[in-house]
Amino acid sequence: MPASTDEITVVRNDEDSRYEVHVGDVLAGFTQFRVDRRGRYLYPHTEVDPAFRGRGLAQAVVAAAMTDSAARGETVVPHCPVVAKYLHENDVPGLKIEWPSQPHPE
Template identity: 60%
Template sequence: MTDAPEITVSRNDERGRYEIHLDDTVAGFTEFIVDREGRLVFPHTQVDPAFSGRGLAKILVSRALTDVAARAETVVPVCPYIVKFLHSNTIEGLDVHWRPTADEAGSAAIDAAER
């Protein structure tokens, strides 16, 4: 019988990402970029195919966003996985800045042009 690997998530500010580790192996990451307002824009999440099917993306994103909330930082979700996650999960205390959809941005531009 083998022991299950220890799963940890850590913030790597040098690389601008949160990483999920199975024991000492980086199995995936979710990237962030700090924008001009100091918000964390999350554009991409990736889990190594060798580790797929284990629910690691959900663990990674959940723990990363929980850490962001604990730090009182604001998230701008761009990554489709994070957008979907946030539409079906709540992270207590998380400040989310939603970007307008293409329809909303188009409507705002039309409204401004008509003024």
């Protein structure tokens, strides 16, 4: 496992429809999205490699994804419990959220 002093970066990977969090040059986790026929960005799943858990990386990748989505003018539908929890606990200026009436399968 890389040292905890390694730089943490988040990048949007449109090819794989996800935001990725890297520790140094290692992919440590991601939050997936898909665009529905109405143009909304559905977030079904967030995952962090067990070797990197406990560092706040899930929150970091979700925070960056939500901030970027707000800047892009996207509407977010948070099906992932990690994304939903983040949005309940944090204000993201300019982010449009449509809360799902029921959870969406991954």
